[in-house]
Amino acid sequence: MTDGTDxxxxxxxxxxxxGGDEQLGHIDFLSELLAFLERLETTDEDxxxxxxxxxxxxxxxxxxxxxxxxxxxxxxYSELFEQxxxxxxxxxxxxxxxxxxxxxxxxxxxxxxxxxxxxELVQAESVTRRVGDRTIWFEHGHQQDPNNRIEDxxxxxxTPLGYFYNTHVTSRAGQxxxxxxxxxLKDVQAVTPTERMPTWLVSKYFYxxxxxxxxxxxxxxxxxxxxxxxxxxxxxxxxxxxxxLPVETADAFLAQFGLAGAAVHLLLVINVAIAxxxxxxxxxxxxxxxxxxxxxxxxxxxxxxLTVDPEEPYKNAARQVxxxxxxxxxxxYGHTHRPTEIELDGRLLVNxxxxxxxxxxxxxxxxxxxxxxxxxxxxxxxTITADxxxxxxxxxxxxxxxxxxxxxxxxxxxxxxxxxxxPELPDRVVVTDEVEEPAPRRVE
Numbered sequence: 001m002t003d004g005t006d007x008x009x010x011x012x013x014x015x016x017x018x019g020g021d022e023q024l025g026h027i028d029f030l031s032e033l034l035a036f037l038e039r040l041e042t043t044d045e046d047x048x049x050x051x052x053x054x055x056x057x058x059x060x061x062x063x064x065x066x067x068x069x070x071x072x073x074x075x076x077y078s079e080l081f082e083q084x085x086x087x088x089x090x091x092x093x094x095x096x097x098x099x100x101x102x103x104x105x106x107x108x109x110x111x112x113x114x115x116x117x118x119x120e121l122v123q124a125e126s127v128t129r130r131v132g133d134r135t136i137w138f139e140h141g142h143q144q145d146p147n148n149r150i151e152d153x154x155x156x157x158x159t160p161l162g163y164f165y166n167t168h169v170t171s172r173a174g175q176x177x178x179x180x181x182x183x184x185l186k187d188v189q190a191v192t193p194t195e196r197m198p199t200w201l202v203s204k205y206f207y208x209x210x211x212x213x214x215x216x217x218x219x220x221x222x223x224x225x226x227x228x229x230x231x232x233x234x235x236x237x238x239x240x241x242x243x244x245l246p247v248e249t250a251d252a253f254l255a256q257f258g259l260a261g262a263a264v265h266l267l268l269v270i271n272v273a274i275a276x277x278x279x280x281x282x283x284x285x286x287x288x289x290x291x292x293x294x295x296x297x298x299x300x301x302x303x304x305x306l307t308v309d310p311e312e313p314y315k316n317a318a319r320q321v322x323x324x325x326x327x328x329x330x331x332x333y334g335h336t337h338r339p340t341e342i343e344l345d346g347r348l349l350v351n352x353x354x355x356x357x358x359x360x361x362x363x364x365x366x367x368x369x370x371x372x373x374x375x376x377x378x379x380x381x382x383t384i385t386a387d388x389x390x391x392x393x394x395x396x397x398x399x400x401x402x403x404x405x406x407x408x409x410x411x412x413x414x415x416x417x418x419x420x421x422x423p424e425l426p427d428r429v430v431v432t433d434e435v436e437e438p439a440p441r442r443v444e
Contacts, residue, residue, distance in 0.1 A: 007386040009045045010129055010136065014052035014334030015354035017100060018080070019073050020060030023186035024174030027077070029355045032379055032398050034083050041087040048129070049091055051119075052334045052352055053098025053140025057189075059166040060100070060174065066156075067109055081117050088118020095121045098335065099142035099150065099162060106156035125153055131391045134329035134431070136384055137321050141335030141351075144313040148335075165194065182208050184407070187375070190357045192337055193310075200359070203370040207412050219411075220267060222368045231272045310336045318349045329391040329431040330384060339380055339395060341426040348431050350393055352382045357403065360421035372412045374421050375403045390432040395425040 016033070019025055027033075040049060061069045074081050084093060095114065097104040104110045105123040114121045126139035142148040148162035170188050177185035184204050191200050206215065238247040250268075254261035318331035322345065332350045339353030359373040379398035384391065404413070404420075 006046055008129070008131060009047045009383060009385040010050055010131075011040065011047060012050045012052055012138070012332060012352050012382040012384065013355065013380075014140065014352040015054045015098070015337055015356065016051070017054055017057040017060075017189060017354075017356055018077065019069070020057040021062055021171045021174040023177040023183065024057060024060050024171065024189070025076060026186070028357060028403075029377070029379055029398075029400060030077075030080065032400055033355065034080065036381065036398060037083045037087045041083075041090050043091065047091045049087070049093045050127075050129075050138055051093070051095045052138055052332065053096050053142070054100045054334065055095055055098070056101040056104075058101045058103045059163055060171045062167050062171045066103070066107060067113065069103070070110065070113055084117040084119050093119045094127065095119050096127060096138065096140055097121075097123065098140040099145075099148040099160070100166065102150055102158060103156060105154045106158075123154065128325075128328075131329065131384065131386050133327065134391050135325065135327050136330045136332060136391070137318075137325070137328050138332050141314060141333035144317045144333075145335065169197075180209060182407075184208055187357055187359065190337075190359045190375070191373075192359075196361065199361070199371060200373055203373055206370045207372070207409050215411075219369065220271070223366060231268060235272050310338055311340070311342065314349060314351075315342065315344060318344055318347070322347050330393060332382065332384070339378060339425055341393065341429055343429075346432070348391075348393055348429060350382060350384075353378055353380050353425075355379050358423065360423070362416045362419045362421065364415040365417065365419065369415060372408065372416045374416070375407050376421060376423055377403070378423055378425065380425055387430050389430045392428060392430045394428040397425055 016029075018027055037049075040047065056069075056073060058069050061072070064072060087093065095104070104114075104121055108123075111121045111123065125143055126137060129136045129138070142162075143150065143153075145162075147165075148160050150158045150160060152158055173185045173188040177183050188197070191197050210218075234243070234246045237243040251265070254265045257264070314331070314333055314336075321328055321331055328347065330348045330350055331344075332352065334352045334354070336351060337354035337356065337358065338351055340349075340351045342349040355377075357375050358378055359375055361371050362374055363371045377400040379400050381396045381398065383394045383396060386392070
């Protein structure tokens, strides 16, 4: 990092998603964000703060229209906006619209309203900044996502597929979250990709909402399901008289333990009976569903690959920018909430992550219990500045305590022992000053 020189230093954050209906309005990272802005207020660097899209969750306000949403934001987060004003007096703050706050690009009044707090709103899909002889390309990234692309950028009535998901699913979750045994439904924003939503809901229902007596009665069967399937097959062989040794040996072994052995035997019999029934139903059902899926694929009735690749569209977009603008050293975006660095032909593709909670799926150590979604925070600031060898990109992690102890039950932690995630931010990378001429592009 350059300090006390004339070299520009760009601090980049994105995907804060501040605001929304009811429980979505709670900011877990407010104190950390205020501390970062206060620190930036006192820097002696030639610095600029770039908020690279989705600063606000305007889509998630479903009962307000237009600038009413901004009025609520200012009223509810007055301390944050006053800190924007204070920091902006020392350091320029530039804000790009994302998809969740696309309305910022739709109403010119937002430019003046944000300027009151020393925030410059750029109503464009991208901006560039210079570092020496190189440039940095900034865009939020939703324009590379077909589910969230705004075909008519700046149109206040634009409603891509992601808009309906957030107004009907995410916002509703914020309204209902407090009704649960634990206030977890608001974390729907952290579920990525969205195709994991059904699995996440099953997991939280099982570990958080299910009646405890029912859950504890279900755990032994699900935990022993794999063993029960094997025992069901052996029991079938025993009944058919094909191979009786395993069942006879197990019965004799358990008989040695008296009442305790009889209890274990009863539990195994119940598990085997249920597993056997599921096998009888499941085998023909498996073949039926496979045939149905193949038929649907042949006719192309539905799109089977709904998940947007979190990297490939952005690689393609970056290559296009690098070809058209050879001086570009870094393509910086957000949107996918995944802090990553990818080297592309001597240039760099950089994702600025999110300040929202992140969820990491972990399968349990045995059995057929629902997976566990581990929460974590990776609050990060990407710093881009000049370096002796070119342009340096560095991730700074903003420390925040892990929410695991408060949000995961003891059962969830025990069932995933040894499988806890350990997310790490990318290392510092320097893009050298060497600029290669773009290869000729074939026109077909």
